Amino acid sequence: MQIRNLQDYKAFGNSAGVSTASAQLTFQVEEDGNVSLPVLGHVPVAGLTRIEAQRKIEKLYRDSSLVNPLIELKIANLKVQAFGEIKTQGNFTLTKEYTSLIDIIGQAGGLTPAADEKHVKIIRHEKTGIRETYIDLSDINILSDPRIFLQADDIIYIAKNKRAVRDDNLQNVTTLIQPSILIFNTALIIYSLFR
Structure with a gap:
């Protein structure tokens, strides 16, 4: 997942290899793709993956003020919504960088018996408009399909199957x-x- 829009990151600092726990600080990536960090000021992170942003910030701190900084970036407040024939409907947090549709369905407790697993819809807002993607969960090859990886604010809709209708x-x-x-x-x- 790449940083494109408003996204929160938690930065956990640990300078000079000290093993004591540091204070957890939260910094938000602004709409312009920059994050304001202490000492560094505005750092552009738009278009970078979480790991790339982490390495960039570590290098900037190493070059400016800290000896052996350990920065850990975590994605926070990134959610998707799941509705329809799923056991638990609502908002689900994207807990890792590449969270798949399968992960969210698992968090929700699975599909209901009335679910149409052949036509699961992912609705995504893009700059060019709304894009709908249909996923067939009955096809084992879907596990290697990059379309199942979710992004912030995606909407998952699982309709009823023909028998239930x-x-x-x-x-x-x-x-x-x-x-x-x-x-x-x-x-x-x-x-x-x-x-």
Whole structure:
């Protein structure tokens, strides 16, 4: 995953190899792709992966003020949303740099029995507009498909399968017909009694 827009990083500093725990500081990557860091000021990190940004910041601190700085960058506050036929719906945090659709489905407790695993939709906002990608989870080759790796603010939607939709439609028809059948049966009983 590359840094493109507003993204939070947690920087954990440890200077001169000291083994004591340092204070955790959080710095946000601004819309212009820069992060404001103590001593360094504005550092451009747009377009860099997490590891590249970490190395760049370590080098800048090493060159300016710290001896053997250990900087650990973690992605924070990056979330995706999952809706539809998934056991737990809602927001899910991207806990690692390359979080896949499979990881999020696992965090959510899996798909419901009514899920259509052949047409899982990932909705992504891009500069050119909204892009929808359909993933077939029943295909084992999907594990090597780069489209399953999620980005911040992706929306995952899992629709109902055809059988579940058919069952829902049948239940709706039954719900509508049942009162009519009850009235008809009542009328037949009354007619039989008075005959």
